[in-house]
Amino acid sequence: MKIKNICCIGAGYVGGPTMAVIAQKCPAIKVTVVDINEQRIAAWNDEDLSKLPVYEPGLDEIVAQARGKNLFFSTQVDEAIAAADMIFISVNTPTKTYGKGKGMAADLKYIELCARQIARVATSDKIVVEKSTLPVRTASAIKSILDNTGNGSSVKFQILSNPEFLAEGTAVSDLLNPDRVLIGGDNTTDAGKEAIEALVSVYGQWVPQERILTTNVWSSELSKLTANAFLAQRVSSINAMSELCEKTEADVNEVARAIGMDSRIGAKFLKASVGFGGSCFQKDILNLVYIAKTYGLNEVADYWEQVILMNDHQKRRFAHNIISTLFNTVSGKKIAFLGWAFKKDTNDTRESAAIYVADELLNEQAQIAVYDPKVQTQQMYTDLDYLNTRPSAANQAGLTVHQNPYEACKDAHAIAILTEWDEFKTYDWQKIYDQMQKPAFIFDGRGILNLEELEKIGFVCYQIGSSAKQL
Ligand SMILES: NC(=O)C1=CN([C@@H]2O[C@H](COP(=O)(O)OP(=O)(O)OC[C@H]3O[C@@H](n4cnc5c(N)ncnc54)[C@H](O)[C@@H]3O)[C@@H](O)[C@H]2O)C=CC1
Numbered sequence: 001m002k003i004k005n006i007c008c009i010g011a012g013y014v015g016g017p018t019m020a021v022i023a024q025k026c027p028a029i030k031v032t033v034v035d036i037n038e039q040r041i042a043a044w045n046d047e048d049l050s051k052l053p054v055y056e057p058g059l060d061e062i063v064a065q066a067r068g069k070n071l072f073f074s075t076q077v078d079e080a081i082a083a084a085d086m087i088f089i090s091v092n093t094p095t096k097t098y099g100k101g102k103g104m105a106a107d108l109k110y111i112e113l114c115a116r117q118i119a120r121v122a123t124s125d126k127i128v129v130e131k132s133t134l135p136v137r138t139a140s141a142i143k144s145i146l147d148n149t150g151n152g153s154s155v156k157f158q159i160l161s162n163p164e165f166l167a168e169g170t171a172v173s174d175l176l177n178p179d180r181v182l183i184g185g186d187n188t189t190d191a192g193k194e195a196i197e198a199l200v201s202v203y204g205q206w207v208p209q210e211r212i213l214t215t216n217v218w219s220s221e222l223s224k225l226t227a228n229a230f231l232a233q234r235v236s237s238i239n240a241m242s243e244l245c246e247k248t249e250a251d252v253n254e255v256a257r258a259i260g261m262d263s264r265i266g267a268k269f270l271k272a273s274v275g276f277g278g279s280c281f282q283k284d285i286l287n288l289v290y291i292a293k294t295y296g297l298n299e300v301a302d303y304w305e306q307v308i309l310m311n312d313h314q315k316r317r318f319a320h321n322i323i324s325t326l327f328n329t330v331s332g333k334k335i336a337f338l339g340w341a342f343k344k345d346t347n348d349t350r351e352s353a354a355i356y357v358a359d360e361l362l363n364e365q366a367q368i369a370v371y372d373p374k375v376q377t378q379q380m381y382t383d384l385d386y387l388n389t390r391p392s393a394a395n396q397a398g399l400t401v402h403q404n405p406y407e408a409c410k411d412a413h414a415i416a417i418l419t420e421w422d423e424f425k426t427y428d429w430q431k432i433y434d435q436m437q438k439p440a441f442i443f444d445g446r447g448i449l450n451l452e453e454l455e456k457i458g459f460v461c462y463q464i465g466s467s468a469k470q471l
């Protein structure tokens, strides 16, 4: 079966870039990305490519090439569903904030709404692809909704799981050159095999066959949660060692290098930090913990929960270190934050460590001045307000946002590096030092600055996991 018309429900960080790449690589397929968020769709359609709702290096070029030819962004969800032979569901699956499983389970209400909408609208056979990250066995719920609420037995649905492994900031290169593409489907029936083959042939337009992996649906669903759990576990593992390094005159960068050269361990994802953020690691591990608990696997649940507890500890201890170093009070002191995004090369701030560090410091009445090259001012206030720690007006009063890093750092008692943006390494640090309060402290939560040079200028430095630079 040859796919001619794809619809993707959800024009977010995954749906937008993924479909842009499919459209660019498969000129014979018409790809329509739909969303209920009108503003987001308008931004995807903006003539000015710097206004795309997702910032990813290289994405603007791909959108420019395909948009209007075979890539379309629209709010006409029903129409796009009706016309498609393959429908990707790429809506958000956040942690539940209410009811059973609150704070742990994935909230599947958006997924269910999509399934019901597809069932209502479809008058021809559809292949429905789970692109969102979902708890293992969600496909059976989607299938039940599609089969029981659809337009009778004349319309047939096949469900595939095709989790996305792209990382933000490198989304385009991850999509163009993926380590693997995973497709889970019903390989026990001809119709199931045909659906798997249809999706394999879409990716086969640019991904080598040996990197397209097919499994049963449940393995595919669970592999996504497992991959994120393993990745986050590495960060928590190296962060746990960073604290021990600070006590023992070991250096976490040296330790990471030493263990990373063991091919069984590998060198990637061993950068100690102020803590991992992003929309998925925490959400997906909490979901995994919840699933394990529902099967009564308490030891399994506790094992993975520790990854989150370690991460929370890392963010908190970074903030507390700032407070204790600044003579046990930051009240009324200006602390400059360089970076607010959860990692470099993205404007995404979801679960960013910066939010939690700011929250701790605001509790101590610090005055925070933030500079981030990509994050919008309003987003920072929305992030803080979401924590609900204090009235919105207090967040507005406690945090200012600057368009210029030198302004943000002027008269500051301390600078905290919260995101590893490359441009921070190129600043005129002498100029920054000259305009700061003395002693001028730097807390490098990302391990990106050259401490020797900064110390020569006169800064007092702290870097995650580096005991030699302990204060
Ligand atoms: N952000 C990332 O880097 C990655 C995310 N994922 C997973 O992909 C899924 C989507 O994540 P993001 O793209 O980051 O989320 P997002 O929040 O950026 O985008 C989701 C979009 O779906 C739309 N939506 C929700 N319900 C809808 C409906 N019924 N009809 C039409 N549109 C609807 C929302 O308006 C929103 O624009 C999640 O399950 C996430 O875990 C997987 C890999 C990477």
Ligand SMILES: O=C(O)[C@H]1O[C@H](OP(=O)(O)OP(=O)(O)OC[C@H]2O[C@@H](n3ccc(=O)[nH]c3=O)[C@H](O)[C@@H]2O)[C@H](O)[C@@H](O)[C@@H]1O
Pocket (backbone or CB within 6 Å): 133, 164, 165, 166, 167, 168, 169, 228, 231, 235, 268, 269, 270, 271, 272, 273, 274, 275, 276, 277, 278, 279, 280, 281, 342, 343
């Ligand atoms: O499911 C998802 O959403 C995605 O989650 C992560 O991607 P992402 O969160 O975009 O970014 P990462 O590069 O994984 O970084 C996550 C966090 O860990 C931190 N990190 C990462 C690596 C490291 O060595 N140290 C470290 O502190 C980053 O700064 C960031 O805050 C995974 O890497 C993707 O494979 C996955 O598809």
